[in-house]
Amino acid sequence: xxxxxxxxxxxxxxxxxxxxxxxxxxxxxxxxxxxxxxxxxxxxxxxxxxxxxxxxxxxxxxxxxxxxxxxxxxxxxxxxxxxxxxxxxxxxxxxxxxxxxxxxxxxxxxxxxxxxxxxxxxxxxxxxxxxxxxxxxxxxxxxxxxxxxxxxxxxxxxxxxxxxxxxxxxxxxxxxxxxxxxxxxxxxxxxxxxxxxxxxxxxxxxxxxxxxxxxxxxxxxxxxxxxxxxxxxxxxxxxxxxxxxxxxxxxxxxxxxxxxxxxxxxxxxxxxxxxxxxxxxxxxxxxxxxxxxxxxxxxxxxxxxxxxxxxxxxxxxxxxxxxxxxxxxxxxxxxxxxxxxxxxxxxxxxxxxxxxxxxxxxxxxxxxxxxxxxxxxxxxxxxxxxxxxxxxxxxxxxxxxxxxxxxxxxxxxxxxxxxxxxxxxxxxxxxxxxxxxxxxxxxxxxxxxxxxxxxxxxxxxxxxxxxxxxxxxxxxxxxxxxxxxxxxxxxxxxxxxxxxxxxxxxxxxxxxxxxxxxxxxxxxxxxxxxxxxxxxxxxxxxxxxxxxxxxxxxxxxxxxxxxxxxxxxxxxxxxxxxxxxxxxxxxxxxxxxxxxxxxxxxxxxxxxxxxxxxxxxxxxxxxxxxxxxxxxxxxxxxxxxxxxxxxxxxxxxxxxxxxxxxxxxxxxxxxxxxxxxxxxxxxxxxxxxxxxxxxxxxxxxxxxxxxxxxxxxxxxxxxxxxxxxxxxxxxxxxxxxxxxxxxxxxxxxxxxxxxxxxxxxxxxxxxxxxxxxxxxxxxxxxxxxxxxxxxxxxxxxxxxxxxxxxxxxxxxxxxxxxxxxxxxxxxxxxxxxxxxxxxx
RNA sequence: GGGCGAUUAGCUCAGUUGGUUAGAGCGUCUGCCUUACAAGCAGAAGGUCCACGGUUCGAGCCCGUGAUCGCCCACCA
Numbered sequence: 001x002x003x004x005x006x007x008x009x010x011x012x013x014x015x016x017x018x019x020x021x022x023x024x025x026x027x028x029x030x031x032x033x034x035x036x037x038x039x040x041x042x043x044x045x046x047x048x049x050x051x052x053x054x055x056x057x058x059x060x061x062x063x064x065x066x067x068x069x070x071x072x073x074x075x076x077x078x079x080x081x082x083x084x085x086x087x088x089x090x091x092x093x094x095x096x097x098x099x100x101x102x103x104x105x106x107x108x109x110x111x112x113x114x115x116x117x118x119x120x121x122x123x124x125x126x127x128x129x130x131x132x133x134x135x136x137x138x139x140x141x142x143x144x145x146x147x148x149x150x151x152x153x154x155x156x157x158x159x160x161x162x163x164x165x166x167x168x169x170x171x172x173x174x175x176x177x178x179x180x181x182x183x184x185x186x187x188x189x190x191x192x193x194x195x196x197x198x199x200x201x202x203x204x205x206x207x208x209x210x211x212x213x214x215x216x217x218x219x220x221x222x223x224x225x226x227x228x229x230x231x232x233x234x235x236x237x238x239x240x241x242x243x244x245x246x247x248x249x250x251x252x253x254x255x256x257x258x259x260x261x262x263x264x265x266x267x268x269x270x271x272x273x274x275x276x277x278x279x280x281x282x283x284x285x286x287x288x289x290x291x292x293x294x295x296x297x298x299x300x301x302x303x304x305x306x307x308x309x310x311x312x313x314x315x316x317x318x319x320x321x322x323x324x325x326x327x328x329x330x331x332x333x334x335x336x337x338x339x340x341x342x343x344x345x346x347x348x349x350x351x352x353x354x355x356x357x358x359x360x361x362x363x364x365x366x367x368x369x370x371x372x373x374x375x376x377x378x379x380x381x382x383x384x385x386x387x388x389x390x391x392x393x394x395x396x397x398x399x400x401x402x403x404x405x406x407x408x409x410x411x412x413x414x415x416x417x418x419x420x421x422x423x424x425x426x427x428x429x430x431x432x433x434x435x436x437x438x439x440x441x442x443x444x445x446x447x448x449x450x451x452x453x454x455x456x457x458x459x460x461x462x463x464x465x466x467x468x469x470x471x472x473x474x475x476x477x478x479x480x481x482x483x484x485x486x487x488x489x490x491x492x493x494x495x496x497x498x499x500x501x502x503x504x505x506x507x508x509x510x511x512x513x514x515x516x517x518x519x520x521x522x523x524x525x526x527x528x529x530x531x532x533x534x535x536x537x538x539x540x541x542x543x544x545x546x547x548x549x550x551x552x553x554x555x556x557x558x559x560x561x562x563x564x565x566x567x568x569x570x571x572x573x574x575x576x577x578x579x580x581x582x583x584x585x586x587x588x589x590x591x592x593x594x595x596x597x598x599x600x601x602x603x604x605x606x607x608x609x610x611x612x613x614x615x616x617x618x619x620x621x622x623x624x625x626x627x628x629x630x631x632x633x634x635x636x637x638x639x640x641x642x643x644x645x646x647x648x649x650x651x652x653x654x655x656x657x658x659x660x661x662x663x664x665x666x667x668x669x670x671x672x673x674x675x676x677x678x679x680x681x682x683x684x685x686x687x688x689x690x691x692x693x694x695x696x697x698x699x700x701x702x703x704x705x706x707x708x709x710x711x712x713x714x715x716x717x718x719x720x721x722x723x724x725x726x727x728x729x730x731x732x733x734x735x736x737x738x739x740x741x742x743x744x745x746x747x748x749x750x751x752x753x754x755x756x757x758x759x760x761x762x763x764x765x766x767x768x769x770x771x772x773x774x775x776x777x778x779x780x781x782x783x784x785x786x787x788x789x790x791x792x793x794x795x796x797x798x799x800x801x802x803x804x805x806x807x808x809x810x811x812x813x814x815x816x817x818x819x820x821x822x823x824x825x826x827x828x829x830x831x832x833x834x835x836x837x838x839x840x
Numbered sequence: 841g842g843g844c845g846a847u848u849a850g851c852u853c854a855g856u857u858g859g860u861u862a863g864a865g866c867g868u869c870u871g872c873c874u875u876a877c878a879a880g881c882a883g884a885a886g887g888u889c890c891a892c893g894g895u896u897c898g899a900g901c902c903c904g905u906g907a908u909c910g911c912c913c914a915c916c917a
Contacts, residue, residue, distance in 0.1 A: 284915045569866045576879040587876030808897040
């Protein structure tokens with residue numbers, strides 16, 4: 001006998017046990033030295049160490065885990081490499097916030113102690129995500145977990161930096177960059193988000209020198225920056241101003257005069273057609289200043305407070321406070337011509353939403369064009385395939401318009417830039433190992449205080465985690481990786497950088513396929529993000545509905561290309577599905593003898609029924625069809641289709657019909673019924689396993705409890721679709737039976753020939769009951785009459801349409817023969833129905 | 841300013857070479873404690889598939905125009 005199962009499925013009492021066992025048994029550890037074609041690998045998009053798991057992670061991990069478990073069951077030597085990202089700026093902010101609560105600060109502690117504090121915090125909470133993933137059943141190879149600041153990965157970072165520097169693809173220079181006054185660091189273009197705001201456009205009057213009473217009107221959105229003006233530009237083709245070109249105008253409140261220059265930057269139709277040039281505080285003006293060889297005045301410090309000799313009486317004021325004061329002073333001086341509303345997009349720090357201040361500073365950059373070109377090429381050549389495909393266009397478009405990448409950050413947490421400066425002889429040394437002294441003059445060296453953009457190290461992730469630059473067994477066996485599954489939000493940040501750096505340093509693609517999943521949104525369709533703090537702990541819904549139900553929900557809603565608004569109703573529905581599976585097992589275990597269970601080694605790779613019973617032939621035909629459908633769906637990452645297929649098959653075919661039809665055979669002692677039932681159930685569990693690992697593991701183990709040691713279902717072969725097992729005769733017979741039972745009609749004779757007497761006896765007994773249950777409530781005769789009329793009209797319309805269609809020669813010529821036959825059959829059916837309606 | 845996506849049942853969404861009477865989950869209504877499952881079973885109601893035009897024997901699907909919503913990219917002061 002099988003052990004009796006509880007009356008309903010309680011995931012809470014089962015899942016933690018399995019989660020722990022899987023990790024302890026190292027069930028998902030990949031092997032080295034397998035034949036090349038056997039290996040299949042995927043690296044996780046490393047979550048931030050700061051974070052805890054949110055539903056976006058869970059969606060991503062669920063989709064990954066489904067593919068990974070499926071590939072493993074197909075016999076691949078699978079590596080899913082887990083790990084975390086040090087997430088420079090995010091982590092530093094978290095730790096600084098914690099320090100601030102204790103009244104401490106990074107500056108007061110000093111760099112060394114601060115770094116120690118971050119490491120301590122990382123050790124204490126950095127494993128949280130891993131623990132959560134383990135609890136959720138992610139089938140990672142935990143023995144290969146990596147962290148971006150690991151010694152090996154740091155070594156890879158230094159190697160890459162030095163090589164790019166030597167190739168001239170990394171340079172250092174003084175440019176205007178995006179600066180966050182709150183984070184006090186440079187950020188890349190990608191880390192600036194543009195938010196629409198209702199700004200103002202100020203028209204200011206610049207007195208023309210030598211022309212008393214004459215003014216040049218200039219439009220600006222940032223009046224406080226006039227103190228750093230070095231010129232006013234007008235368009236050379238603008239007739240209004242040609243006379244002024246070369247003359248001097250006075251900068252209001254500044255007590256300086258600047259030249260009027262001709263430059264295309266000024267567009268005649270915007271504002272007044274005259275634009276102030278402020279190279280120290282605007283990227284466009286910076287470029288214009290370089291064209292005209294103008295000086296760069298700076299009036300804001302790293303906190304965006306007014307500073308320096310040109311700030312005058314406004315020194316010390318915040319930029320926005322200064323704006324108010326300056327506008328008031330301009331008005332008092334009669335130099336403010338107008339203020340108009342001006343909707344515009346202002347750049348904000350992605351992390352803290354502070355308005356970005358363009359700032360001139362010395363930073364490190366990657367010369368991106370050569371890398372981008374090669375990275376675009378591999379995608380154009382189809383060496384990397386995107387799903388959904390339109391991401392390819394987006395990717396290529398970005399690659400075509402890419403700017404150099406600012407990689408230095410004025411932070412303390414991260415990979416420190418491997419560059420040293422000699423103050424004595426002004427030499428710069430870039431090296432993998434810390435040099436003892438200046439190679440030129442022997443003087444003492446000072447390392448660059450900055451660290452690298454987090455994405456610089458993440459960009460190496462697919463190969464740095466596998467041992468690069470060493471030629472390791474992992475690198476040989478698992479690179480390039482097979483697939484990347486990640487979100488659209490980091491397509492440019494991460495995917496693009498991995499392709500650029502991967503192609504450059506390994507002469508191969510980092511992954512052959514990229515699946516871009518949808519975004520999980522909350523009930524209000526808001527994006528869930530680390531910075532917004534609206535993340536939902538997946539462990540809570542998991543606790544409520546069970547991990548398998550949440551996983552199934554996520555998979556079922558993961559149609560490629562559209563966002564997911566997560567609904568708990570849906571989870572409840574799939575929790576019921578898990579319970580359905582549980583109860584099917586409960587019935588099977590109560591009704592069948594354990595001796596009939598297939599031995600685990602006796603893997604039903606080829607699902608074939610014992611005997612010739614029509615019902616058995618049907619369910620095994622369906623199992624094979626479902627296996628084939630799942631294979632198609634998963635190959636194309638159509639997770640929702642796979643989930644729907646499983647749901648419908650298990651509930652409405654396996655339970656509603658197969659188990660029901662088997663009940664009577666069991667009662668009558670049909671010797672083939674139980675063994676076939678057990679094998680079919682085994683096959684169904686395997687099909688379900690990639691999506692629902694916990695319940696299938698529990699039930700599969702129970703199914704095979706008599707023949708220990710049963711291996712985990714995770715290592716059991718996935719049913720291989722066998723086209724020969726598809727049995728159209730059995731499928732047609734069951735379809736007829738279903739129709740007959742549903743309509744409470746007589747059995748088709750053809751089916752009766754194939755059904756055993758006992759089944760027939762059951763079915764005949766069952767039919768009247770169905771007929772009773774299905775009876776419509778006694779309807780109002782008038783209503784009934786109306787319904788008939790409506791149906792009659794519908795039928796007439798359809799018949800007319802069909803006749804027209806079938807009379808069409810082009811249709812007969814062009815449509816497939818089966819389509820024509822189906823249409824003819826349908827017409828006959830419709831006519832028959834109409835005849836019965838007309839009859840009474 | 842460019843580019844992309846969406847619009848299908850009360851709600852959330854599927855619908856991939858154009859071809860039976862357009863589906864699912866939840867919700868609603870009716871009837872069932874039926875010895876695997878009331879987290880269940882048997883039924884029912886509910887849709888001008890955003891609008892208009894076009895292609896086709898045939899359009900939810902293809903083409904065009906428009907409307908509404910959303911997203912991404914972008915140095916317009």
